[in-house]
Amino acid sequence: xxxxxxxxxxxxxxxxxxxxxxxxxxxxxxxxxxxxxxxxxxxxxxxxxxxxxxxxxxxxxxxxxxxxxxxxxxxxxxxxxxxxxxxxxxxxxxxxxxxxxxxxxxxxxxxxxxxxxxxxxxxxxxxxxxxxxxxxxxxxxxxxxxxxxxxxxxxxxxxxxxxxxxxxxxxxxxxx
Ligand code: 5GP
Numbered sequence: 078x079x080x081x082x083x084x085x086x087x088x089x090x091x092x093x094x095x096x097x098x099x100x101x102x103x104x105x106x107x108x109x110x111x112x113x114x115x116x117x118x119x120x121x122x123x124x125x126x127x128x129x130x131x132x133x134x135x136x137x138x139x140x141x142x143x144x145x146x147x148x149x150x151x152x153x154x155x156x157x158x159x160x161x162x163x164x165x166x167x168x169x170x171x172x173x174x175x176x177x178x179x180x181x182x183x184x185x186x187x188x189x190x191x192x193x194x195x196x197x198x199x200x201x202x203x204x205x206x207x208x209x210x211x212x213x214x215x216x217x218x219x220x221x222x223x224x225x226x227x228x229x230x231x232x233x234x235x236x237x238x239x240x241x242x243x244x245x246x247x248x249x250x251x252x253x
Contacts, residue, residue, distance in 0.1 A: 080116035085251045087113040088231065102231050102253070104202050108144060117145060117250065121228050122152045124248050125198060129225040134158055134197045136222075138213055139165070139184075141202035145230065149200065158190040158197075160213045171219050175212035184212040186220065193221035203231040204247060207238030214245055 087106040094101040107113045125132055132155065137146030139161045150157040163172055163183035172185040191197055199213050210227050217224050224245050232239065232249035239247045 080120055081250060083110075083113050083116050084120075084230070088251060102203060102233075104141065104144075104230055107230070114148075117230060118148045118152060120250055121145070121149050121200070121248075124228070125149070125153060128248075129196070129198055131196050132198045132225055133195045134191055134222075136160060136186075136191065136197045136199050136213065136217070138199065138201040138209055142200050145202065145228075146200045149228075158186065160184050160186050160199075160216060171216060173212050173215045173219065175208050175215075177208065178206070182209075182212075184209070184216055186216050188220075191217065191220050191222040195222045196225050197222050198225050198228060200228045202229065203233070204229040204236075204238040204249065205233045206236050207241035210238070210247075211241055214242065 087110050089103050089106060091101045091103055107117060134156050135146045135150040136158045137143050147157045163185050166185055166187050169188040170185045171188055172183045174181055174183050197217060199210060201210060214224050226246040227242060229249045232252045234252050
């Protein structure tokens with residue numbers, strides 16, 4: 078489809094970033110091209126309207142989930158909440174630790190960001206191993222929110238992140 082073509086043409090690759098051996102997919106050109114950004118939000122909106130009609134909140138992941146999530150939430154007429162790296166959010170928070178390729182990280186959300194029983198859709202720019210989105214799913218579980226599904230612009234298929242997130246579903250626009 079034309080929209081998908083425009084989006085994939087707006088993603089570029091940088092070898093050896095942030096460390097040697099990693100091929101980093103850079104989504105910044107999507108934001109530079111308003112038609113490409115609109116295409117991303119159009120396709121996410123269409124998917125959520127068809128598959129998750131009862132979504133009550135979009136939850137975006139630090140940091141590039143924040144670029145797409147609020148735009149989508151506005152389209153859907155619902156709210157947006159942030160999952161951040163530890164230590165960035167004021168007030169009472171809940172956190173979960175998770176493993177990175179090297180070392181550990183913590184994902185955190187404000188205690189009152191999502192309500193118990195609320196139906197949420199998670200969003201990030203890219204799915205690699207699934208560790209980050211999986212941590213966000215655990216946070217939602219702690220808060221007794223119900224994850225309807227996950228959205229990403231890019232999915233790195235070889236890393237099998239979608240398997241890690243099961244039974245939650247992943248919808249991606251571009252796959253490598
Ligand atoms: P995972 O936890 O699935 O292994 O990694 C996904 C997280 O790392 C996402 O939050 C994503 O923003 C970031 N990430 C990892 N690799 C890349 C990449 O090649 N490009 C971009 N844009 N983000 C990446």
